[in-house]
Amino acid sequence: MQFLKSFYIHNTFFRYIAVLAACFVISYWVPLLYPVAWVLILVLLALFLFDIYLLYATGSSVSARRRLPKKLSNSDLNPIPITYSSDYPFKTYVSIIDELPPQFQKRDFEHTSSLSKGERREFSYNVRPVERGEYVFGNLIVFASSPLRIVKRKFVFQKDETVPVYPSIIQMQRYDFLAIGNRLTEVGLKKIRRIGHTQEFEQIKEYVPGDDFRTINWKATAKQAQLMVNQYQDERSQPIYSIIDTGRVMKMPFEGLKLLDYAINSTLAFSNVALKRNDKTGMLAFSKSVGPFVPAIQKITHLNTILEKLYNIDTEFTESDFGLLYATVKRKISHRSLLLLYTNFEHISALKRQLPFLLALAKKHVLVVIFFENTELEKLIATDAENLQGIYHKTIAEKFRIEKRQMQKELRQYGIQTILTKPKSLSINTINKYLEIKARGLL
Template structure:
């Protein structure tokens, strides 16, 4: 059975059969072709058996291994690779079929190449998961054939490898590098303006491009004969919580990724940046119930706790209870904190239902309500209307877009900080708002 499961016929063999069939048909009109056709038949049979012998005379004709990371990063392009080598003494033609996890719904994976004895080759490809969870890679199938290309032998390697898909670790590492190198404060990465200084004085240093010219120390400049500036140190160890709504409003997908996953990726990257800047970070998820709560701590190892909690978050198809959220915050978060609330409001009536609870939280904390633009509606608004139905659709889209901006104005009227953002810009806009609040000394 093992032999039969590994034994395949190459497509070229069927071409040879087609030629033989044509010879037999033509021999009806050309009698001399009939014995030639039989001779070719016996030659093909001999080559068939010889090709099978070549492939099965080596018990271990091929080696191959799939190289997977310990974790895949959600919503990012993750590079993978397959390494393979042959022990056959002839040039081997191979086809690689990797059984990708069912979540990718990809059934046309194939890579064809040739390889000589003693040579190791690497085939690199990439995958982009859009859901968190366990991804199981099936068998790595490698089909080998000789230069005759009559028979193929299948080799099976590495069955059922499971790799978990976590929130965007690649995105977190990107912003981690910017935080360490202090590039988050360079022009173009944060769109804020420092208003005054509520930070403690740290040192006098030489002016570099990007420093606020208002901090120039003229006495030190005159003494050293080049520009010197005062450097201030932000207040540290301030508690910051990411509040993630897991209700039905966060189920909406954009670019194959749910709003919840955008919020999760932003929470991970932002928490890492805040920890590197010596603030305490925590998180809370809620819908009808409080699903998880991580108290704010200032330890870099605390990021692993947040990562594991984010990995297991799922959306619910119910309306979220903001009253329960307020009660939990009032009971568990006793110090004035920065609260980043990831949610979504599609109608101003939905906002007004939750406004009393938002105002109650904003009374004791700095609350930032983060909700999303509907990018598909914006694309519809940007297109030209060519008929009456298109005008109707565009008018409705503009009405919904206007409601989003009105909701933002309504929250700002009550002194609540807001971020209205495209899903793909969520992380950088959240970090910008955090840096702005720190610069203004609001917490």
């Protein structure tokens, strides 16, 4: 049974059969070709048996290994390397099939190559998950054939390996490296000049053009006989909370990824940057009920706690209760904090229903309301209308875009910080706003 399960006919064999059939057909008009065709059949049969002997005379002469990471990063390209080798004493042609998880909906994965005796090779492919959870990779299958390419032998390796897909770890690491080297401007983050005295004193340094003259230290200037200024840095260990709305408004997908997952990826990347800048970070999820809550702590290992809580968050079909959010924040967050609220409003009436609760939150805390541009509507607006129906659709789309701007202006009128962003630019704009608030000393 093992032999039958591993035994396959190569496609080239059927080409040989087609040639022989053509010979028999032609022999109807060319009789001399008829005995030649029978000789060719006997030759093919001998080669068929010889090919079986070549492939099955030894044991497992082909090996392959798939190296999966411990965690996959959601919404990112994750490389999956595969190494394979052959111990056959002849040139081996291999076809590698990896049974990908059903979430990817890919059933045509195949990699073909050839190997000399004892040769070892490696290739990698990328997968981009768009949902968190467990992904099961099936069998790693290798079909080997000899230079005759008449039959194939099937080898099966690494059955059913499960890998969890976590929030975007790759994106978090990307901003992490840039934050350590103070190179956040390379990915579009604004460079903000820090001024004023609402920050912690760091050192006294020589005056250079561009420094605020109000920070001149006259005593140090008299001692050094040159202008010296006080240098300040951001106040540290301030509590910052990412609050994620898990209601139905966060189910909308853009580029295959739900708004909730954009918010989760941004929370992870932002929390890492804030921790590296010595602030306390925490998170809270809410909808009709209160979800996971992580108190703000200034500890790098605290990021793992946030990551595990974010992994299990999912959207609900109900409308979120902002009154419950206000009561929860009032009870659990006693110190003045920076609250980053990830939510979405598609209509100005939806904002007005929740505005009293947002104003109540903004009285004690620095509240930043983050909501999203509808990029699909932007594409519709950018296209030319070809008929009356197209004009109608563009008009409605422009109306929704204007309403988004009106919501942003209305929140600012009440002193509430806002971020209106495209989903893919969420992390960059969130970190920008954090740096701006720290620079202005609003917290």
